Amino acid sequence: MQKDLGEAVLQVQPPNNEYKTRLIHIFDVFNEGIFHMDAEGLLTFYNPDFYVQFGIQSPTIHASAWYALVHPDDQELLINRVNAHIDKFEQRILNQYRVRKTDGDYLWIEGSAVCLTERGETYIVGSHRDISDKKMMETYLKEAAFYDDSSALFNLRKLLLDLDLLVQSSDNVFSVIYIRIHELQSYLIEYGSDLLKNVITNVKSAAQVFPQDHATLYRVSLDTYAVLFRDAVSHTSLKMMCTQFVHRYQTCMTQQNTLFANGMSLGIYPDCDHQLESEEILSIAFRTCAFASEQSQSQIELYEGHTQQKVDRYFYIESGLKCALRNKSLSVKYQPIIDTTTGKVSSFEALVRWPTKDYGNIYPDEFIPVAENKGLIVELGYQVFEKACQFINHYNTMNQTSVRVNVNVSVLQLLNSNFPDEMLRITSEAGLTPGTIILELTETVILDEHKYALQQINRLNELGFLLSLDDFGAGFSSIHSFFDLPFDQIKIDRYFSMKTMKNDNSCQFLEFLIKLCRKEQISVVIEGIEDSKMLHQFHAMGASHLQGYWFAKPLSIAAAMYYNPSGVMGMPVLTQDDQQL
Secondary structure (H helix, E strand, O other): OOHHHHHHHHHOOOOOOHHHHHHHHHHHHHHOOEEEOOOOOOEEEOOOHHHHOOOOOOOEEHHHHHOOOOHHOOOOOOOHHHHHHHOEEEEEEEEEEEEEOOOOEEEEEEEEEEEEEOOOOEEEEEEEEEHHHHHHHOOOOOOOHEEEEOOOOOHHHHHHHHHHHHHHHHOOOOOEEEEEEHHHHHHHHHHOOOHHHHHHHHHHHHHHHHHOOOOOEEEEOOOEEEEEEOOOHHHHHHHHHHHHHHHHHHHHHHHHOOOOOOOOEEEEEOOOOOOOOHHHHHHHHHHHHHHHHHHHOOOEOOOOHHHHHHHHHHHHHHHHHHHHHHHHOOOOEEEEEEEEEOOEEEEEEEEEEEEEEEOOEHHHHHHHHHHHHHHOOHHHHHHHHHHHHHHHHHHHHHHOOEEEEEEEEEEEOOOOOOOHHHHHHHHHHHOOOOOHHEEEEEEEEHHHHHHHHHHHHHHHHHHHHHHEEEEOOOOOOOOOHHHOOOEEEEEOHHHHHHHHHOOOHHHHHHHHHHHHHHHHOOOOOOOOOHHHHHHHHHHHHHOOOOOOOOOOOOHHHHHHHHOOOOOOOOOOOOOOHHHHH
16 A cells, blocks of 8 residues: 555656655544554554553554553464565555453554555555444344343354354353243243243243352253253252253242243253254253153153163154155054964954164154154055055965954054045055954044044045944043944953953943943954963953954064964853843
8 A cells, every 4th residue: 555655646746755754644544544554564654643541652662562462362373474475575465353452452453554565675554544433333233133122042053153162161060951941832822921921930030059150050942941051960959950941940930820831841861971962952952851751650751771762762763654654664564363162363453663773663652652743653654554555465365265354453544534434545456345344443532532533534434344342441431432333343442351350340340341341233353362360361252353462463474474363262251142141
């Protein structure tokens, strides 16, 4: 800049001392500081008034004196960049850093400079300008971006940034707690913003149980919060503080006469792994919290040991089930149901399994609830049904029999309007008639009295499918409602059948139920037959069908094809006349 300005002046009039003096005074009207630095590091300021605020009285100082005024956090970077710039001729660089003023405050300045060479001499010319207002605005915008408006707490963006910084510093031990308020969104629809204000206030109040010097509370979303510990804390202390937090929050809500939105779950990820990204760290804390909410009887879960294994398994299921369905990697096993009249196989129950490399066989009680929650149950049900139809068609063809197959059906499948017609289509394409299929429905169909589901049941019956009430005795089944619906079969839950072996009242009730079902021409399947004693007792009661490990565990397709129940009854089979007694 100095070189260009000098050439412009020479074109107007020849240089002389008086003119040079006037030219230097022109710089005084600038709001920027103009400087020149020679190869020895000597700085010359052409408008010294700009530099007075930094306590610089002389128009010439050494660069080291200037560096001494720079903020300690900015010094090393500035020196390195200046040294690297010396050999890069005619290339402009910008540096932003803080310089100490005489009152001790720091001023943000931006340095713009170019390195030049003339007659073998290397020098730098440039300017300094005050950018404090710009930095103040940047700081304001950054803070605004990091704060939650409703709570004035740090937000998710700030939490992820803080986690990034801790991950990069491998010396720090840190832990994360994830907090979720149960059903808050649905309560807000009814009770409005006042409830939200109370929840936020009470969460902040309850968070006082955490050490304020190294624990920070963040609001992650409408109903979730997080606490970041920037120091080592024992696992016992973390759980204890979480227990105190829950108690204090619920106490505050009760004092405000608020009996809703006071349930919560907390997931603790202690001693976070520095090898993980911040998003994955937060995800683990979130998953642990979700596990505490959905799978655990405790409000608080710590991601360690056995709980860690259960959390990882649960979310492996949640994240992998869709892929398993897409790849059709679920398998089906078949457990025989024995007719006590003939001693032969009457039907096979299709039992789905999910074989995995990491966790072995995953059972339906683990992944069916996930499928229902994720909207995957209809697709899962169709895949199992297709395989069951193919199996029973092959079995009957090979063995020249007319054995049926029992297939479990979720209530959510019933609520799909196309369900009956789609089941009929799959049955027909497999070369079967609906009478070969027994659809097992849980007792929730009866208890919920969902009108549309009941309509679907009647539609399935009209199409010729046989219907079975599954797991009778596991809940609160209504016998009256059962006989109002077109069921052909009832299956007694294994826990109830085991209870019957020890409890006379249960035994008498089951005998009554068997007689009642026989009168209504409804077959009774006793599940959970595990030894000869159970076999003898339920055989004597007149149960029409038995199922359990005594006969066979769930079998692979190959094993089921050649299964022979000969001799498993261990006694003469009941005749039709015997069952009428």
